[in-house]
Amino acid sequence: MKKSFVARAVCLGTVCAAAAAVMPDLAQLQQMTARFAPVKLQYDESTLSPGDRNALHKLVDAARVINAIFMDQAWRGNRALYHQLERDTSPLGQARLHYFWLNKGPWSDLDGHAAFLPGVPERKPLGADFYPPDMTRQEFEAWVNKLPEADRQQAEGFFTVIRRAPGKSHSLTTVPYSREYHDDLRSAADLLRQAAADTSNASLKRYLNLRAEAFLSNDYYASDLAWMDLDAPLDITIGPYETYNDELFGYKAAFEAYITIRDDRETERLKSFAGHLQEIEDNLPLDAKYKNPKLGAAAPIRVVNEVYAAGDGAHGVRTAAFNLPNDERVVQQKGSKRVMLKNVQQAKFDVNLKPIAARVLPASAQGDLSFDAFFMHILAHELSHGIGPHQITVNGRVTSPRQELKELYSPIEEAKADVTGLFMLQYLFDHNEANPPANAMHLLYTTFLASAFRSLRFGLTEAHGKGMAMQFNYLTDKGAFVANPDGTFSVDYSKIKDAVRDLDHDLLTIEAEGNYAAAKDMLATYGVIRPPMQHAIDRLSSIPVDIDPVNESAR
Numbered sequence: 001m002k003k004s005f006v007a008r009a010v011c012l013g014t015v016c017a018a019a020a021a022v023m024p025d026l027a028q029l030q031q032m033t034a035r036f037a038p039v040k041l042q043y044d045e046s047t048l049s050p051g052d053r054n055a056l057h058k059l060v061d062a063a064r065v066i067n068a069i070f071m072d073q074a075w076r077g078n079r080a081l082y083h084q085l086e087r088d089t090s091p092l093g094q095a096r097l098h099y100f101w102l103n104k105g106p107w108s109d110l111d112g113h114a115a116f117l118p119g120v121p122e123r124k125p126l127g128a129d130f131y132p133p134d135m136t137r138q139e140f141e142a143w144v145n146k147l148p149e150a151d152r153q154q155a156e157g158f159f160t161v162i163r164r165a166p167g168k169s170h171s172l173t174t175v176p177y178s179r180e181y182h183d184d185l186r187s188a189a190d191l192l193r194q195a196a197a198d199t200s201n202a203s204l205k206r207y208l209n210l211r212a213e214a215f216l217s218n219d220y221y222a223s224d225l226a227w228m229d230l231d232a233p234l235d236i237t238i239g240p241y242e243t244y245n246d247e248l249f250g251y252k253a254a255f256e257a258y259i260t261i262r263d264d265r266e267t268e269r270l271k272s273f274a275g276h277l278q279e280i281e282d283n284l285p286l287d288a289k290y291k292n293p294k295l296g297a298a299a300p301i302r303v304v305n306e307v308y309a310a311g312d313g314a315h316g317v318r319t320a321a322f323n324l325p326n327d328e329r330v331v332q333q334k335g336s337k338r339v340m341l342k343n344v345q346q347a348k349f350d351v352n353l354k355p356i357a358a359r360v361l362p363a364s365a366q367g368d369l370s371f372d373a374f375f376m377h378i379l380a381h382e383l384s385h386g387i388g389p390h391q392i393t394v395n396g397r398v399t400s401p402r403q404e405l406k407e408l409y410s411p412i413e414e415a416k417a418d419v420t421g422l423f424m425l426q427y428l429f430d431h432n433e434a435n436p437p438a439n440a441m442h443l444l445y446t447t448f449l450a451s452a453f454r455s456l457r458f459g460l461t462e463a464h465g466k467g468m469a470m471q472f473n474y475l476t477d478k479g480a481f482v483a484n485p486d487g488t489f490s491v492d493y494s495k496i497k498d499a500v501r502d503l504d505h506d507l508l509t510i511e512a513e514g515n516y517a518a519a520k521d522m523l524a525t526y527g528v529i530r531p532p533m534q535h536a537i538d539r540l541s542s543i544p545v546d547i548d549p550v551n552e553s554a555r
């Protein structure tokens, strides 16, 4: 630990915590914590070779180091505060420690980053610890605009922090992560090298060695490329990635780690779906002139089970899937890879979707709720992003649905992926030689209906919620979803197939035509919460929001 908890850091920028601010008491903290249901994530170590098992334990240790770096990145008082809480054995102290660990800091992710501990800024600082606490946007911009191009790129880059130069000038200066977090990155690099020596998988060995080098050289390019080529029973993601924590500029990458084991069964299932993608594109409910006769290579998707997540990957609502890397140079050369965390999805299903289903489905349909159907639809959703219109022509211009639909693109594209996913699975049920179980349709649509309420619970401000309300109301108006007198909802299996086809046709056509007006109209008509839906949502308030993986307990 190289940082000390100096008094100056308690008061950051213009925001200082009022000493008198009322912080949650023990009962309130327990309620806030109960929104995260404790779960033990399930994974199978027995499929690993002895060498990989040794590597796994070293990689978990490396991920623990990442937790410490991330806490430093979020706020410079974090680590000292954490150790102070560890020493407080009172019930309130222990509750604070637990909630701190869930958020990896003293601000509550589910409550707009409001402080839940005294003596810290009331809100999480916008620039985290990536910039000097007293720096303004204007000061940064004025400084960076005067820098030579190469220095400007560094200052605005993913892997540097901005500090004040020592001495009188107090001017801004750029410090690479390799220097700022040197001691921790060196320990993490040592652990990666030891793990590389333990594994016999060549692609993993290569990735770990290059990543260890990157931690010390600050050049992540070669190791990002090696990550794209990683194909191993131990699937590892470790390093600085997402920039959401830099709310000032969105430049700086936060450290995270996902230590996972590949799920071979789902990997096989994905391959079999992917083998039918062109056939499904050819049969989409869309005018033939809009179809793509030759799909490009699909982006790789990996299905894994999480052993340990750390840092930016382990606070607030848990990541169930991610797309990386973000470095455009790597994406240009190799594309990007989607990683799906199956056991995290399973845990969310158990603590969240099961109790939702108990309230929104009639008793007779409870047996049709299925994790397998749920996960299969998630895979189909991801593959569906790769089919349908991508390059389109509007008034002779070559463009894309994203460019034409602008801010409406996200809800439309997410809904398109959901509905095309349903269409894809129904198509495979109807045409695949390998017969699906007789009740496959029931499991798929009933599970989809229940899972709609998962997104709807969080309102319409978010793309998924609005897109889901639109789908739900459209399917209801076609008679495929039915509101029962007792407040539950059912699927009408005689109507759902055609209704899904119609909805998919409408969404795909909006994208193919780049029709902004039609998208706007569709979202305005259907992207609303109607009374029966609102009554159902009101009955879900006590259900946990997310999970608290006990595997990762720091203590």
Ligand code: ZN
Residues within 6 Å of the ligand: 381, 382, 385, 414, 417
């Ligand atoms: Zn999606």
